[in-house]
Amino acid sequence: MTLPPRLRRALVRVRRDLLFLAAGVPLHGIPPLLFCWACLHLADILGPGTTWGTLGLPIPVTLLVIAAYGLTEAQRWRFRALCGVDLPRLRFRESKRQWAYNCLIGPLFGLLEALLLAVLAAALTAATSLLWVEALGWEWRVNHFGAWTRAGYATAAGLLVLAAVPALAGGLVRLENLVGRAVLHVSRSEELQRRVEDLTTSRAGAVDAADAERRRIERDLHDGAQQRLVALALNLGLAKATLKDLPPEARQVIDEAHRDAKEAIEELNSLVRGLHPAVLDELGLDAALSGLAARAPLPVRLWTDLPERAAPAVEAVAYFVVSEALNNVAKHADATRAEVTVTRLGEILRVVVSDDGVGGADPSGGSGVKGLAQRVRSVDGAFRMSSPVGGPTTMTVELPCTT
Amino acid sequence: MIAEDSVLLRVGLVKVLETAGFEVAAEVGDAQALLTAMAEHRPDLAVVDVRMPPGFTDEGVRAALEIRERWPDTAVLMLSQYVEERYAAHLLASNTSGIGYLLKQRVADVEEFIEALRRVADGGTALDPQVVAQLLVRRRSDPLERLTEREREVLALMAEGRSNAGIAGALVVSESAVAKHINNILAKLDLPKADADHRRVLAVLRFLGV
Numbered sequence: 001m002t003l004p005p006r007l008r009r010a011l012v013r014v015r016r017d018l019l020f021l022a023a024g025v026p027l028h029g030i031p032p033l034l035f036c037w038a039c040l041h042l043a044d045i046l047g048p049g050t051t052w053g054t055l056g057l058p059i060p061v062t063l064l065v066i067a068a069y070g071l072t073e074a075q076r077w078r079f080r081a082l083c084g085v086d087l088p089r090l091r092f093r094e095s096k097r098q099w100a101y102n103c104l105i106g107p108l109f110g111l112l113e114a115l116l117l118a119v120l121a122a123a124l125t126a127a128t129s130l131l132w133v134e135a136l137g138w139e140w141r142v143n144h145f146g147a148w149t150r151a152g153y154a155t156a157a158g159l160l161v162l163a164a165v166p167a168l169a170g171g172l173v174r175l176e177n178l179v180g181r182a183v184l185h186v187s188r189s190e191e192l193q194r195r196v197e198d199l200t201t202s203r204a205g206a207v208d209a210a211d212a213e214r215r216r217i218e219r220d221l222h223d224g225a226q227q228r229l230v231a232l233a234l235n236l237g238l239a240k241a242t243l244k245d246l247p248p249e250a251r252q253v254i255d256e257a258h259r260d261a262k263e264a265i266e267e268l269n270s271l272v273r274g275l276h277p278a279v280l281d282e283l284g285l286d287a288a289l290s291g292l293a294a295r296a297p298l299p300v301r302l303w304t305d306l307p308e309r310a311a312p313a314v315e316a317v318a319y320f321v322v323s324e325a326l327n328n329v330a331k332h333a334d335a336t337r338a339e340v341t342v343t344r345l346g347e348i349l350r351v352v353v354s355d356d357g358v359g360g361a362d363p364s365g366g367s368g369v370k371g372l373a374q375r376v377r378s379v380d381g382a383f384r385m386s387s388p389v390g391g392p393t394t395m396t397v398e399l400p401c402t403t
Numbered sequence: 404m405i406a407e408d409s410v411l412l413r414v415g416l417v418k419v420l421e422t423a424g425f426e427v428a429a430e431v432g433d434a435q436a437l438l439t440a441m442a443e444h445r446p447d448l449a450v451v452d453v454r455m456p457p458g459f460t461d462e463g464v465r466a467a468l469e470i471r472e473r474w475p476d477t478a479v480l481m482l483s484q485y486v487e488e489r490y491a492a493h494l495l496a497s498n499t500s501g502i503g504y505l506l507k508q509r510v511a512d513v514e515e516f517i518e519a520l521r522r523v524a525d526g527g528t529a530l531d532p533q534v535v536a537q538l539l540v541r542r543r544s545d546p547l548e549r550l551t552e553r554e555r556e557v558l559a560l561m562a563e564g565r566s567n568a569g570i571a572g573a574l575v576v577s578e579s580a581v582a583k584h585i586n587n588i589l590a591k592l593d594l595p596k597a598d599a600d601h602r603r604v605l606a607v608l609r610f611l612g613v
Contacts, residue, residue, distance in 0.1 A: 230484075
């Protein structure tokens with residue numbers, strides 16, 4: 001038998017609400033029980049004044065203190081797992097609110113929850129009273145005249161109350177949510193601070209993951225396609241060198257294939273080189289840059305002063321900046337020469353790429369420059385570009401390297 | 404002796420070496436096996452890939468340095484997808500005779516590659532033009548500025564380890580013209596004149612900061 005979707009959803013919701021409330025009863029009930037226990041000891045001390053009262057008092061008091069803080073975590077779990085509400089994790093400093101919630105407001109809610117569950121149990125019993133009367137048999141009914149009527153009333157009343165339970169339960173859950181959020185919140189500045197910490201961590205993770213991915217692609221291409229291309233070019237080269245008596249047409253075809261293969265190797269090398277060269281990990285930024293500068297299609301002067309290595313993520317961004325900047329110079333600047341300066345001063349790694357080209361580069365336009373600026377920002381770097389029409393163009397990037 | 408982890412390329416390299424009249428004593432796929440085979444066969448020349456298992460970083464360079472230390476007479480030709488001047492500096496730190504460091508793709512130009520092989524096997528130097536280019540980008544206003552465009556070309560070819568005849572062939576000029584250029588360069592850079600090719604290479608590389 002399939003239930004209509006609306007009814008099914010309503011049943012699921014009621015079940016979830018009731019579970020949430022039922023889990024609340026023991027959690028909210030613990031502090032009052034401990035309090036009562038402590039009161040018994042106190043009464044004992046103030047009354048006959050036996051020693052066990054004095055000795056035993058610290059136990060419930062300690063448990064109460066633990067509960068005041070520990071229950072906050074338990075409540076967070078209850079709200080998250082059973083109600084889908086994510087309350088913030090409270091620090092020890094926020095003890096006033098934790099005490100208030102666990103030891104004052106909580107027990108009140110515990111009472112309401114227990115009451116609602118009791119009403120539910122009573123309503124269930126009442127609603128089924130006709131069945132009870134039927135089960136007790138004919139003889140009992142003769143002795144208790146009017147039981148049918150009374151059972152009928154009880155069933156009707158039970159069903160009415162049962163019909164009201166979902167609304168009551170839903171209302172109580174909403175009320176708990178409101179109060180829980182109001183009492184167990186963290187201050188705005190604290191919340192923002194935590195958010196920033198979270199975002200910083202997750203962003204660093206994303207940057208590292210992207211770097212790792214580039215390394216993996218570089219490695220895969222190096223071990224796969226690049227070796228195959230070299231082997232292909234080698235075989236064509238061998239054919240060229242050894243097959244001397246071929247007709248000229250065949251020689252020409254082999255020559256062209258050989259040249260194409262070599263150009264494909266060059267292109268792929270340049271592309272992969274821009275990703276994340278192995279030497280960057282092994283020997284650092286300083287060693288990796290000369291390869292970039294030498295591969296550029298225009299004369300590049302390189303000046304580095306890097307007394308120590310920066311973090312891998314920072315090195316990767318700096319490398320990318322130089323690679324991308326030289327690409328842009330080669331493509332758009334119409335320059336005769338470029339200069340790359342990479343220096344480390346204290347906690348700042350400064351990368352300056354300048355060219356004597358036509359200028360007029362737009363720092364906000366052009367996907368290359370934009371991607372460059374974004375990658376610089378991903379490690380909290382600063383990006384500046386000066387490119388008056390007529391040149392020269394200078395791009396300065398400063399990356400923080402906190403060691 | 405060939406050490407290269409890509410089987411495809413290894414087969415190709417064996418073909419090239421045999422075409423050139425070399426006898427391939429052994430072929431291996433990683434640095435450890437290379438050193439073992441070196442000890443066993445003691446070849447005159449080892450052709451070694453830079454990136455090999457297990458780490459795929461600079462195992463070849465380290466193996467080459469060990470080979471040079473244990474068997475100084477062995478010529479070593481390093482091959483790599485990318486050449487790095489730093490590795491060249493490591494390799495050339497002790498001496499420059501019998502050392503080669505070329506891009507892998509140079510193997511495809513079979514005749515020139517064989518010429519470089521012979522040069523290294525005979526105790527000369529074969530540096531990839533890319534390495535020399537990388538050495539040249541790091542120079543700022545210094546005596547190099549005083550060289551003419553032609554002299555810079557000759558200097559780069561000299562740094563690659565080529566002989567006068569080789570330079571003359573590459574630039575399509577006469578050998579006497581090359582000799583004149585070289586004299587000018589050595590004078591401008593304050594380098595000692597050397598008769599032997601590899602001594603000259605050494606001087607030029609030291610000047611370039613290797």
